[in-house]
Amino acid sequence: MTSPVGLHRVVEPDGVLPQxxxxxDASPEIVxxxxxxxxxxxxxxxxxxRQLAGKHGGDGDAVRAEVRDIIAARGKxxxxxxxxGGMLIGTVEEVGPESAHGLKPGDRVATLVSLTLTPLAITDxxxxxxxxxxxxxxxxxAILFGRSIAAVLPEDLDxxxxxxxxxxxxxxALTARxxxxxxxxxxxxxxxxxxxxxxxxxxxxxxxxxxxxxVVPNEAEAARLAASGLADAVVVADARDPVAxxxxxxxxxxxxxxxxxxxxxxxxxxxxxxxxxxxxxxxATSFAAAALGAEGLAADVTMLIGNGYVPGHAxxxxxxxxxxxxxxxxxxxxxxxx
Amino acid sequence: MTSPVGLHRVVEPDGVLPQxxxxxDASPEIVxxxxxxxxxxxxxxxxxxRQLAGKHGGDGDAVRAEVRDIIAARGKxxxxxxxxGGMLIGTVEEVGPESAHGLKPGDRVATLVSLTLTPLAITDxxxxxxxxxxxxxxxxxAILFGRSIAAVLPEDLDxxxxxxxxxxxxxxALTARxxxxxxxxxxxxxxxxxxxxxxxxxxxxxxxxxxxxxVVPNEAEAARLAASGLADAVVVADARDPVAxxxxxxxxxxxxxxxxxxxxxxxxxxxxxxxxxxxxxxxATSFAAAALGAEGLAADVTMLIGNGYVPGHAxxxxxxxxxxxxxxxxxxxxxxxx
Numbered sequence: 001m002t003s004p005v006g007l008h009r010v011v012e013p014d015g016v017l018p019q020x021x022x023x024x025d026a027s028p029e030i031v032x033x034x035x036x037x038x039x040x041x042x043x044x045x046x047x048x049x050r051q052l053a054g055k056h057g058g059d060g061d062a063v064r065a066e067v068r069d070i071i072a073a074r075g076k077x078x079x080x081x082x083x084x085g086g087m088l089i090g091t092v093e094e095v096g097p098e099s100a101h102g103l104k105p106g107d108r109v110a111t112l113v114s115l116t117l118t119p120l121a122i123t124d125x126x127x128x129x130x131x132x133x134x135x136x137x138x139x140x141x142a143i144l145f146g147r148s149i150a151a152v153l154p155e156d157l158d159x160x161x162x163x164x165x166x167x168x169x170x171x172x173a174l175t176a177r178x179x180x181x182x183x184x185x186x187x188x189x190x191x192x193x194x195x196x197x198x199x200x201x202x203x204x205x206x207x208x209x210x211x212x213x214x215v216v217p218n219e220a221e222a223a224r225l226a227a228s229g230l231a232d233a234v235v236v237a238d239a240r241d242p243v244a245x246x247x248x249x250x251x252x253x254x255x256x257x258x259x260x261x262x263x264x265x266x267x268x269x270x271x272x273x274x275x276x277x278x279x280x281x282x283x284a285t286s287f288a289a290a291a292l293g294a295e296g297l298a299a300d301v302t303m304l305i306g307n308g309y310v311p312g313h314a315x316x317x318x319x320x321x322x323x324x325x326x327x328x329x330x331x332x333x334x335x336x337x338x
Numbered sequence: 339m340t341s342p343v344g345l346h347r348v349v350e351p352d353g354v355l356p357q358x359x360x361x362x363d364a365s366p367e368i369v370x371x372x373x374x375x376x377x378x379x380x381x382x383x384x385x386x387x388r389q390l391a392g393k394h395g396g397d398g399d400a401v402r403a404e405v406r407d408i409i410a411a412r413g414k415x416x417x418x419x420x421x422x423g424g425m426l427i428g429t430v431e432e433v434g435p436e437s438a439h440g441l442k443p444g445d446r447v448a449t450l451v452s453l454t455l456t457p458l459a460i461t462d463x464x465x466x467x468x469x470x471x472x473x474x475x476x477x478x479x480a481i482l483f484g485r486s487i488a489a490v491l492p493e494d495l496d497x498x499x500x501x502x503x504x505x506x507x508x509x510x511a512l513t514a515r516x517x518x519x520x521x522x523x524x525x526x527x528x529x530x531x532x533x534x535x536x537x538x539x540x541x542x543x544x545x546x547x548x549x550x551x552x553v554v555p556n557e558a559e560a561a562r563l564a565a566s567g568l569a570d571a572v573v574v575a576d577a578r579d580p581v582a583x584x585x586x587x588x589x590x591x592x593x594x595x596x597x598x599x600x601x602x603x604x605x606x607x608x609x610x611x612x613x614x615x616x617x618x619x620x621x622a623t624s625f626a627a628a629a630l631g632a633e634g635l636a637a638d639v640t641m642l643i644g645n646g647y648v649p650g651h652a653x654x655x656x657x658x659x660x661x662x663x664x665x666x667x668x669x670x671x672x673x674x675x676x
Contacts, residue, residue, distance in 0.1 A: 005635055015582060016580070016581070017631075017635070018634075019604075019630070019634045114633070114634055116630075266357075266358070283625070287625045287628075290643045292357070292452065294645040295452070295645065296357045296455045297355070298647045300649055303645055304641065305618070306629055307637070307640070308630075309637060
């Protein structure tokens with residue numbers, strides 16, 4: 001029996017989802033609701049590549065050999081130390097008759113589900129990759145399950161820009177949904193000059209925010225964000241310092257945490273008005289710190305775990321970057337800086 | 339300048355909230371919005387007491403000495419290893435003129451904010467405690483900040499029962515709020531026979547759930563829950579096994595996680611229908627597992643960090659236990675079993 005979440009591809013251990021599996025079946029034959037993609041490039045997750053490069057002292061050949069071995073052994077690219085994967089770009093090769101993806105052979109796509117749950121087989125030994133960067137050109141195939149998602153790469157945008165947008169497209173989508181639940185709310189975005197932060201600011205304004213506040217850690221980011229015009233107010237504050245943050249940022253109805261450092265939970269709760277909502281997008285968020293913090297402050301706030309999936313999120317984010325030159329400029333500057 | 343969250347009581351380090359402070363000022367003089375309580379008993383958090391008892395090999399005198407030293411050094415009871423505290427019972431002694439607590443001298447209260455942020459001073463050296471249990475009879479005083487909360491202990495309920503209810507009163511309150519946002523939803527409670535779980539089941543039904551499902555780990559708990567009649571269906575399943583859980587529990591509109599073991603995130607997401615909500619009350623919840631799990635499953639579910647504070651939660655939970663003999667029986671059985 002096949003499953004839209006790919007249980008039939010789990011080789012071991014029994015009873016887990018593909019993400020938690022140690023080995024997937026990456027054979028190229030697809031079942032009725034699957035899609036096979038001819039892979040062109042992997043984008044390794046930054047944390048994963050950093051760990052591999054560090055372990056091998058920057059020896060590209062050793063990094064390449066390890067990635068090759070991981071994919072061969074696990075049937076997917078999931079760094080065993082960091083647990084993370086990345087995403088991939090490729091071309092649709094075959095679409096099962098019951099697939100609801102809306103894809104057709106020849107479409108150039110990026111996967112929006114993690115490599116950690118995507119069956120993957122490499123046929124060129126990664127020979128075209130020097131092992132020195134997160135972008136891995138390669139030949140092989142990958143499988144999308146019935147419920148896996150992918151976005152067709154737009155022809156009017158630089159693929160690198162499109163990928164960077166798709167990588168964080170859940171943040172603006174969920175921010176917009178929450179903002180629409182309030183009447184002209186004040187929205188504070190911690191980390192407002194970053195990728196997910198700037199998209200969230202733009203999405204909040206489009207969704208009807210009454211006032212947007214971008215919080216950034218230093219004057220350089222403040223200048224960039226102020227120049228973009230994406231926020232009605234730009235505030236320099238350390239998001240890890242709840243007292244300073246609360247002093248600098250008035251009460252917000254919606255607070256969006258896009259700062260990838262630990263310890264921002266209390267500050268985010270403290271700046272949020274009663275009846276407000278905090279959306280945590282940072283993977284550095286501590287569940288216990290948030291839960292106990294709100295209780296300790298008797299803060300009647302709704303706290304959301306940022307779900308990276310919202311229907312339509314990819315198209316909406318690409319539209320946002322098309323329609324908001326300021327976001328596009330911030331993104332392009334970040335891409336060039338790398 | 340004084341602060342409703344008690345910043346004026348933080349001695350060190352600078353710029354943190356009382357919960358994160360290493361030392362609080364526990365002097366008895368109150369500011370305008372504070373309340374001083376004459377302490378009668380501390381209820382140490384179970385994890386904290388277990389750590390202390392283990393460290394001292396069950397030597398009650400050594401445990402007592404360490405708790406005394408912690409309170410003297412920190413001005414609050416916060417176990418430096420587990421980071422946890424507990425709650426306390428006492429009598430209101432003095433109420434500041436600007437206090438909005440609604441308390442008056444002589445009220446017997448339980449604090450609903452953690453001991454980890456409550457200024458506390460002990461005057462009897464804990465002489466009446468043998469160091470062998472979580473209940474610590476003592477003499478001293480504690481301070482409530484403007485935003486700290488406390489509940490007056492009801493005269494019609496056994497204090498131990500009331501305390502056990504107050505300890506988890508955030509769960510039924512938030513469950514009810516979420517259930518009211520749907521029309522006759524199906525509600526699944528993982529850990530439905532436990533304290534927060536049984537209260538949540540009762541609250542869900544009162545709030546208009548169309549169908550309630552209690553999920554329990556074994557036949558003994560299933561029998562207890564079935565006998566209580568609190569759930570329309572009782573299911574035995576391992577909440578850590580997403581595949582088995584999804585097979586046993588149909589799609590739910592609201593899923594409430596009250597199981598205090600790690601690894602329940604994927605299962606909870608998988609049993610929740612698109613457009614549904616998962617409420618995580620378990621402190622063992624992994625933020626990253628929840629966020630990445632939902633994205634990997636392309637699950638359009640709202641994921642809430644269970645906030646222990648909802649206005650009115652204490653009174654509502656006490657009303658629930660008064661009006662639902664089945665919940666009361668489950669609670670009393672658990673208290674007796676200890």
